[in-house]
Amino acid sequence: MTTFILVSGMFTGPHVWESTAARLEEEGARVxxxxxxxxxxxxxxxxxxxxxxxxxxVVAAIDGVVRVASDEIVLVGHDYGIHPVVGAAxxxxxxxxxxxxxxxxxxxxxxxxxxxxxxxxxxxxxxRVAGGGVPGAVLPPPAREEWRxxxxxxxxxxxELDRLTALARPQPLGTLLQPLSLTGAAAAVxxxxxLCSGNGASIALVQARVNLGEPTLLPLVDAGMSFLExxxxxxxxxxxxxxxADTLLRAAAGRGSRLTAPDAASPPAHLGPxxxxxxxxxxxxxxxxxxxxxxxxxxxxxxxxxxxxxxxxAEARPTPRDxxxxxxxxxxxxxxxxxxxxxxxxxxxxxxxxxxAADLADAVxxxxxxxxxxxxxxxxxxxxxxxxxxxxxxxKPPAWLRCVAANYPIMAALPNWGRIGVRFRPAExxxxxxxxxLVLVRVGLENPExxxxxxxxxxxALACGAALDVIDVPNGHHTFDAIDRTDESxxxxxxxxxxxxxxxxx
Numbered sequence: 001m002t003t004f005i006l007v008s009g010m011f012t013g014p015h016v017w018e019s020t021a022a023r024l025e026e027e028g029a030r031v032x033x034x035x036x037x038x039x040x041x042x043x044x045x046x047x048x049x050x051x052x053x054x055x056x057x058v059v060a061a062i063d064g065v066v067r068v069a070s071d072e073i074v075l076v077g078h079d080y081g082i083h084p085v086v087g088a089a090x091x092x093x094x095x096x097x098x099x100x101x102x103x104x105x106x107x108x109x110x111x112x113x114x115x116x117x118x119x120x121x122x123x124x125x126x127x128r129v130a131g132g133g134v135p136g137a138v139l140p141p142p143a144r145e146e147w148r149x150x151x152x153x154x155x156x157x158x159x160e161l162d163r164l165t166a167l168a169r170p171q172p173l174g175t176l177l178q179p180l181s182l183t184g185a186a187a188a189v190x191x192x193x194x195l196c197s198g199n200g201a202s203i204a205l206v207q208a209r210v211n212l213g214e215p216t217l218l219p220l221v222d223a224g225m226s227f228l229e230x231x232x233x234x235x236x237x238x239x240x241x242x243x244x245a246d247t248l249l250r251a252a253a254g255r256g257s258r259l260t261a262p263d264a265a266s267p268p269a270h271l272g273p274x275x276x277x278x279x280x281x282x283x284x285x286x287x288x289x290x291x292x293x294x295x296x297x298x299x300x301x302x303x304x305x306x307x308x309x310x311x312x313x314a315e316a317r318p319t320p321r322d323x324x325x326x327x328x329x330x331x332x333x334x335x336x337x338x339x340x341x342x343x344x345x346x347x348x349x350x351x352x353x354x355x356x357a358a359d360l361a362d363a364v365x366x367x368x369x370x371x372x373x374x375x376x377x378x379x380x381x382x383x384x385x386x387x388x389x390x391x392x393x394x395x396k397p398p399a400w401l402r403c404v405a406a407n408y409p410i411m412a413a414l415p416n417w418g419r420i421g422v423r424f425r426p427a428e429x430x431x432x433x434x435x436x437x438l439v440l441v442r443v444g445l446e447n448p449e450x451x452x453x454x455x456x457x458x459x460x461a462l463a464c465g466a467a468l469d470v471i472d473v474p475n476g477h478h479t480f481d482a483i484d485r486t487d488e489s490x491x492x493x494x495x496x497x498x499x500x501x502x503x504x505x506x
Contacts, residue, residue, distance in 0.1 A: 002097075002252055003030040003071040005061050008237075009079025009104075010150065010176075011141040011168040013039050019241035020248070027249060030071060034061050036084065038138075038172045048136055050174030051083060051113060052181070058088035066095050074252045078102040079151065079234070080175070083113040086186055093185040100251045103151070103196040103234055106216055109182035113175065119149060119418020120351045130173050139176070141168035151234025152415030154198040160238040191225040192251035194244075198233040200414030200449050203257050210259050211268035212316045218261070226256030233415065269483040271318070274328025275490055279335040283327075289363050290321050292330040292340035293372055302377035302402070302504035303339035303367050306330055307360060309384025309410075310347035319344045325482045329381065329497070336501045341367045347386065350417040353424050357389055368400065377504050379403035384479065387411045387453070388424035395429035397436045403503035405439035405496065408446065408478050412453040427453075427460040437503045438468045441496050443476035450478065471495055 004024055006017045014033035021031040036057050038049040058075070065073055073096050077085030082104035089096045105116030117123050129137055144165045147153050153161060195201040206227065210217050228247050230236050236244040250256065262268055284291045294301065306329055308320035320326060321342040330340030345359035346352050360380075368375040378400055382390055387409030393401060411427060413420045430438075438461065442454055461468040473480050473492045480489050 001028070001030060001069070001071045002074055003032060003065045003069065004074050004076055004248060004252070005058065005065070006031065006033045007036070007058055007075070007077045007081035007085050008033070008039075009081050010139075010171045011039070012164070013167070013169065015167055016164070016235070016237050020237045020245045023242050023245035024248065027245065029249070030065075030069075032061050032065065034058055036081075036175075038175075039169045048174070049172040051087070051176075051178040054084035054175055055087035055091070058084045059091055062088060062092045062095050072097040072252075074098045074100060074248070076100040076102055076248060077104055078237070079104050080113050080116075080171075083107045083116075083180055087180055087182065089186040089189050090182045090184070093189055096186075096189050098190045098192060098252055098254070099186065100248060101191065101193045103194065103199055103201065103236070106220075107180050107182075108216070109184070110179050112177050112179050114177060117418070118350055118416060121419050122149060126173065126176055130177060137173045138170035139173055140170055141165075148415070149418065152196070152199040153235060154233030154415070155239030156233065156235050157238075164235070164238065187223065190254065191220075191223060192254070192256060193220075193225055193227045194236075194247055194251060195227060195229050196234055196236055197229050197231050197447075198415065198449065200416040202447065203227045203229055205447075207259055209313070211262055211270065212313055213262070214313045215315050217259070221259045221261045224258060226251070226254055226258055228256040270323055270325060270479065272324065272482060274324050274331075275481060275485050276328060276332060276493055278328055278331040281331045281334040281340075283330075286366075288321075288344045288359065289366060290330070290342045291367070291370070292327075292334040292342075294334045294337050294339070297337075297339075297372055300372060300374035301337060301339050302379070303341055303373045304330075304333045304379045304381055304500060304504070305341045305343070305360075305364055305367055307343070307345070307380060307382045307386045307389060309382075309386050310356070311349050311352065311385060312347060314348045325479075326383075332493075332497050333501055336497065338501050338504055339367070339370075339373050350413070350420060353388055353420050356386070357392055357423075360389060361392075376400045377402050379405065379500055379504055381405040381407070381500060382409055383407045385410050387426065388413070388420060391424050391426045391429040394426055394433045394436070394438075397433055401436060403437045403439060403500055404433075405441070405500050407441040407496070408443050408450075408476075408480065409440070409457075410450050410453055411457040414449055414453075427457045430457065430461045430466050431464040433461075433464075433466050435467055438466055439471065439496060439499050439503075440468060441471045441473065441492060443478060443480050444472065444474035445477045447478055469499060471499070
């Protein structure tokens, strides 16, 4: 028989698992939902509770199962709960049969749980509270409308959200700030990941990060971790409890997809050849910027600055300006008599938008200062995760900016990104774009969470009368111009090139 030991996330206790636990028990499993110190009951205090105390709570649950049965033990950690789960598995590796990461981060030896919080504002709030120096300090639980900052509440019924809020408990700060101590023993325990696509995670996106060389994910390939998905938000035990139970049973059996390591003999799609034949225009490299200047150019020429998506790990090799798809667009515009420019910017994590915006602004001024460029005729072309960077240029477009284009953009923070700053909200900024031509290349088979950000932007643009031209690719996927080698994709790229260049040369 299998015993599932369920460990919930911040501010919560065993009550969140009730429906899922009942379904698991109906299927013949045993279930133990752990009450972490300071979180399990209304009367308990978080004073003096740290991460090691929570690790001890999970260890005690494991030992309790071992004493009374010879069950296979599956540890499930949701959100913050994965940190005490991994810590306990490290101490009881011989007793644990599998670890399940439920829409959670990847704990690392020596790193506190706070490091896994994507939202920079929330991290700063925790550090502000901690800076008060009050012994046994706690982080107050979110108000009802604030839960979404800690993970998407998509699919959670109003009654469950009300109950989640009513039963929430302050989180002891020591559980977030104390570094996790691991010996490495847990690495031998089989692992499964359950991703909640409504929170912005998917197997495809994780694989894409592996293909880019994300160092924290590469060990998962070697470990043979299996992955499953649930089409819901960050709280599947409240939104889809029966489906979660079925998924946990599959995870316990080792089912799911596995990641594949990048293979030099079979490069990932983003390193494949460009889907159009374009001229072999040589590049000129200066710092983080590459220029593709049409040969035998006469007089200052207009320019297109191509802005890669992301976040792209700092360790990714090759870097984006060496990706064939971006080189292809740069050569494509150069073949039409326009200077193409591709830069590497600093969008390495979701907290790097300000850094990336500064890199872009600097690169644009360097392009405009080049004597071969007409500084009054420049277009900016954004891709994927660079979409939020458009807000700076839409909100106050300079006179020399002749067009802003975006391919399959992410136009707002995804649910698991947290808040990336009020500065980077294109749907609000577009009201100030005036007559600036906007070109949006939209794919029909987009990730639903990304598609929602695009539709919000389109609605806002149409509402304010912006000069928006939408190029639809009905059968295209995200990054269609790298992975969908179809006539539809080629025609969409040709049309986009014609349109953007046309706004510069008219």
